[in-house]
Amino acid sequence: MSTHAATASDLSQPQKTPLLQSRLGSFLAVVPLSIWVVNHLWDNLAAFYGGAAWQNAVTQYKHPYAQALTFLIVMLPLLFHTAWGMVRMFSFKPNNLAYPYYGNVKYIVQRVAGLGVLAFLGAHIWLAFLQPRLIYGGAEPFAAIAYEMHWHPPTIAVYVLGVLGTAYHLANGLQGFAMGWGLLASERSMRRFEPWSIVIFLVLLGIGWGALFALYKAGATEEVMQERARIMQARGVQSDH
Numbered sequence: 001m002s003t004h005a006a007t008a009s010d011l012s013q014p015q016k017t018p019l020l021q022s023r024l025g026s027f028l029a030v031v032p033l034s035i036w037v038v039n040h041l042w043d044n045l046a047a048f049y050g051g052a053a054w055q056n057a058v059t060q061y062k063h064p065y066a067q068a069l070t071f072l073i074v075m076l077p078l079l080f081h082t083a084w085g086m087v088r089m090f091s092f093k094p095n096n097l098a099y100p101y102y103g104n105v106k107y108i109v110q111r112v113a114g115l116g117v118l119a120f121l122g123a124h125i126w127l128a129f130l131q132p133r134l135i136y137g138g139a140e141p142f143a144a145i146a147y148e149m150h151w152h153p154p155t156i157a158v159y160v161l162g163v164l165g166t167a168y169h170l171a172n173g174l175q176g177f178a179m180g181w182g183l184l185a186s187e188r189s190m191r192r193f194e195p196w197s198i199v200i201f202l203v204l205l206g207i208g209w210g211a212l213f214a215l216y217k218a219g220a221t222e223e224v225m226q227e228r229a230r231i232m233q234a235r236g237v238q239s240d241h
Helices: 019-049 051-058 066-091 102-135 142-151 153-180 187-218 222-234
Strands: none
Touching (some): 019 051, 019 066, 019 187, 051 142, 051 222, 066 102, 102 153, 142 153, 142 187, 142 222
8 A cells, every 4th residue: 555645535434425515515515514604604704893783783684574585505514414424434444554654644633523513503502593593583692692601611621622613624524525526636726725724724723712702801881781681681690690
């Protein structure tokens, strides 16, 4: 076997995923999921400009049906991509012990990151999107999420790790997408794309962590604390600050 880094087809045995299914799964991971993730991270940067700007960018929709349509556009590809990813995970066996190359390490980290992102997205979709609307009849208020980011360490820790895993999974997934669709057909082209993959990862991580910092900083302000106390009172829950 060549001493060069293993290619995507060398990373696991056996290959069981049909070409059409594999390309469809990778396509749905990039369009529209990646576009939505980038847009969502970018919108959250509005937290630097205050609660009204954040809620206008993140939780408000211009048309009554836009919210439901956005949810379907995100959830259906996400469910398909999750099922596709789980099949791949159980169908492929990494050969890291036999061939501990950089590409193999990326392969296993991508799978671990995928599981972490799946758990993070499940919690995020429920706590930040579904629960406020189904139980409290409205979108998640800025004061509530900003307060939790600052005063509840597990929340900020989960979001920090969740954004880290999402940025890596997306950036590395773009490289896998390009390989699967023949855009990177040689080892040389893959090596050339590697720096761009790292840049994409760092940019996404910077945007995501920047938004978290803005939320964390806002959570300590008197205005947010008072608004959060009012929200808890309206919900019939005693505030702890």
